[in-house]
Amino acid sequence: MIPKSNAPTMFAIRRTQLPCSVVSIFLAFVTVSLFSILFHFYSTPSQSQLFLESKTHINTAQTSLNVYVVNLPRSLNYGLLDKYWASSVPDARISSDPDHPKDQTKTVSFHKGTKFPPYPENPVIKQYSAEYWLLGDLMTPEASRTNSFVKRVFDESKADVFFVPFFATLSAEMELARGKGTFKKKEGNEDYQRQKETLDFVMNSEAWKRSGGRDHVFIITGNGIADPVAMWHVKAEIAPAVLLVVDFGGWYRLDRKSSNGSLTERVQHTQVSLIKDVIVPYTHLLPPLPLSENTKRHTLLYFKGAKHRQRGGIIREKLWELLVNEPGVIMEEGFPNATGREQSIRGMRTSEFCLHPAGDTPTSCRLFDAIQSLCIPVIVSDSIELPFEGIVDYSGFSIFVATSDALTPNWLLQHLQSISERQKARFRQKMSMVQPMFWFDNGHPGGIGPVHPDGAVNHIWRKVHQKLPMIKEASVREKRRPPGVSVPLRCQCT
Numbered sequence: 042m043i044p045k046s047n048a049p050t051m052f053a054i055r056r057t058q059l060p061c062s063v064v065s066i067f068l069a070f071v072t073v074s075l076f077s078i079l080f081h082f083y084s085t086p087s088q089s090q091l092f093l094e095s096k097t098h099i100n101t102a103q104t105s106l107n108v109y110v111v112n113l114p115r116s117l118n119y120g121l122l123d124k125y126w127a128s129s130v131p132d133a134r135i136s137s138d139p140d141h142p143k144d145q146t147k148t149v150s151f152h153k154g155t156k157f158p159p160y161p162e163n164p165v166i167k168q169y170s171a172e173y174w175l176l177g178d179l180m181t182p183e184a185s186r187t188n189s190f191v192k193r194v195f196d197e198s199k200a201d202v203f204f205v206p207f208f209a210t211l212s213a214e215m216e217l218a219r220g221k222g223t224f225k226k227k228e229g230n231e232d233y234q235r236q237k238e239t240l241d242f243v244m245n246s247e248a249w250k251r252s253g254g255r256d257h258v259f260i261i262t263g264n265g266i267a268d269p270v271a272m273w274h275v276k277a278e279i280a281p282a283v284l285l286v287v288d289f290g291g292w293y294r295l296d297r298k299s300s301n302g303s304l305t306e307r308v309q310h311t312q313v314s315l316i317k318d319v320i321v322p323y324t325h326l327l328p329p330l331p332l333s334e335n336t337k338r339h340t341l342l343y344f345k346g347a348k349h350r351q352r353g354g355i356i357r358e359k360l361w362e363l364l365v366n367e368p369g370v371i372m373e374e375g376f377p378n379a380t381g382r383e384q385s386i387r388g389m390r391t392s393e394f395c396l397h398p399a400g401d402t403p404t405s406c407r408l409f410d411a412i413q414s415l416c417i418p419v420i421v422s423d424s425i426e427l428p429f430e431g432i433v434d435y436s437g438f439s440i441f442v443a444t445s446d447a448l449t450p451n452w453l454l455q456h457l458q459s460i461s462e463r464q465k466a467r468f469r470q471k472m473s474m475v476q477p478m479f480w481f482d483n484g485h486p487g488g489i490g491p492v493h494p495d496g497a498v499n500h501i502w503r504k505v506h507q508k509l510p511m512i513k514e515a516s517v518r519e520k521r522r523p524p525g526v527s528v529p530l531r532c533q534c535t
Contacts, residue, residue: 106191106506109200110179111246111257117207117239118176122158125215132163133220139163157487161211164382165218168406169210169262169271170324171285171497174481176206177488178498188491190499190506201509202283203248203257207239209271210263217270225273233274240275253281253519255317256512258505260285262321280312281515283508285321285501288404288426289313315426317511319504322428322479322497323406327386329413329480332473336390341369341457343392343416345385346407348374357398359448360421364396367454389414393465394440394457397421398447409479412438415469419457421447429478429500431507438472 114120131138139162157180160166160173178186179193186193194200216224216232223230243249249257259282263270269286272279348361365372371388375381389395395411397418403425411418418439427435435441440457447453480496482488492498 106502106509107194107199107201108179108191108258108502109194109197109203109248110176111203111205111243111248113206113239113242117212117235119157121208121211121215121235122160125161125211126153126158130219132165132218134165134218135163155487157489159487163218164326166211166214168323168326169214169287171262171321171481171501172206172208172210172260174483174488174492174498175204175260175285175501176208177483177485177490178492179204179206181489181491185489185491188494188499190502197248200248201256202505202512205239205243205257205259205282207235207259209236209239209259209261212236213263213270213273227274236272236275240278244278251520252512252516254279255281255283255515255519257282258285259283260321262287262323276312283505283512284313284318285505286313286318287321287323287428317508317515319501319508320426320428320430321501323404323409324481325409325413325479326406327382327389327410327413329476330390330415332415332469335415335469338391338393340371340388340392341454342394342396342419343371343388344396344398345371345373345375345381345388346405356421356444356448360396360398360453363448363450364453370454385410386414389416392416394419399425412472412479413476415472417465417468417472419453428497429504432500432503433475433478438468438475 126140129141131141131143157177160170178189179191181189183193197203212232212235213224216230221229224232227233243257244254257279259272259279261269261271261276261284269276342364344364346357348358361372364370371392373381373384373388389411393416395407395414395416395418397405397408397411398421403422404427408418408420418435419442420435420439421442421444423444440460442453442456446456477493477495478497478500480493481498483490483492483496483498485491
């Protein structure tokens with residue numbers, strides 16, 4: 042028989058030590074938690090830092106888009122530039138053509154016969170230069186493409202998408218510049234012949250036949266009253282492809298029977314959609330203004346452009362009548378970047394807000410000039426598509442105004458005057474952060490060299506990359522479609 046002892050049993054020992062252990066663990070947990078919170082507080086970057094850092098690393102693990110460049114004849118891209126610079130005929134649409142001046146001693150100097158000629162400085166054409174910079178990136182030797190989001194592949198089986206390197210907008214603008222009224226005709230239309238040559242080349246390829254063109258990328262940034270300018274004669278044939286456009290405004294047609302000519306009702310489009318296509322920025326024509334160089338702005342609202350426009354641009358005429366004589370408002374007639382570039386720079390850099398009403402189409406290069414000038418955009422539109430949405434939030438640096446509000450007497454100016462200096466400063470700070478997103482020019486001759494890591498070219502390819510699941514799904518459906526069965530175009534409304 043084990044004798045009794047006054048010493049506590051093992052159970053009693055554990056029971057008496059347990060509370061002490063709990064207290065110790067609790068104190069340790071609190072200490073660690075407080076340290077973690079303090080560490081997180083002092084080490085967590087600000088939202089602006091996160092914004093910049095997330096974009097700084099754009100070209101690391103995310104680079105996964107393989108692009109095959111369709112081997113079009115040179116005459117359809119850089120050869121078009123050879124033809125453009127060889128001509129001495131000035132653009133009939135502008136009063137002064139910087140590329141073809143009357144004084145031939147002031148012509149643009151570059152080595153004729155160069156493999157990669159420069160893009161036109163003519164502002165009517167230059168605003169659509171995205172086609173030039175996208176191809177320049179892909180033509181750059183792989184060793185120099187350190188900043189590019191995409192990888193160029195030379196094996197079709199490894200391609201995610203097929204880029205069609207036709208300078209479609211340059212081709213169309215060259216035809217329009219001739220001023221011979223042939224643009225919508227086929228006879229005597231050099232642009233139509235180039236469109237047809239491109240289409241025949243592409244549609245006869247095995248790559249196009251495999252997917253029905255759904256994994257092909259066309260850049261057709263020219264837009265306007267020609268519905269659209271680029272690829273006008275073959276837009277129905279290329280509708281299945283991924284289209285890079287500046288907006289969808291020119292693709293709508295008036296349904297004159299149902300709307301009785303009303304501008305508010307449109308036929309729903311079946312050729313373009315945010316589901317498959319990508320909105321790209323116009324090329325800005327005014328130089329960037331760093332935030333550090335921003336100075337006091339004395340004008341409340343600035344606008345320079347054509348007073349009379351078609352379609353939704355009729356609203357512009359009404360706004361003009363409401364605002365033209367108001368104090369603190371400057372409304373100037375004329376294309377802002379053709380003959381009045383310096384005037385436009387001065388006007389945008391000394392104004393708090395820049396008016397952006399719809400013209401022939403909802404957008405224009407004026408918006409991107411305003412961003413580069415740190416002039417807060419006032420976007421008057423009930424329907425507008427903007428580039429890189431989902432990546433950038435325009436409401437952080439722009440004022441969006443319904444058409445009905447803008448056309449109410451005194452409403453717009455009172456609204457702008459109510460915005461505090463602090464809020465305007467925040468708008469300009471955010472604008473300065475997104476300025477690089479709309480840069481195309483990489484500063485290299487012919488565009489051959491590393492692109493800006495956070496520039497427009499990379500962001501366009503990022504948006505194309507987001508379309509890959511849809512492209513692959515549509516391509517699979519195309520393969521299993523029975524021969525001879527036609528699938529009607531559907532409205533992919535957004």
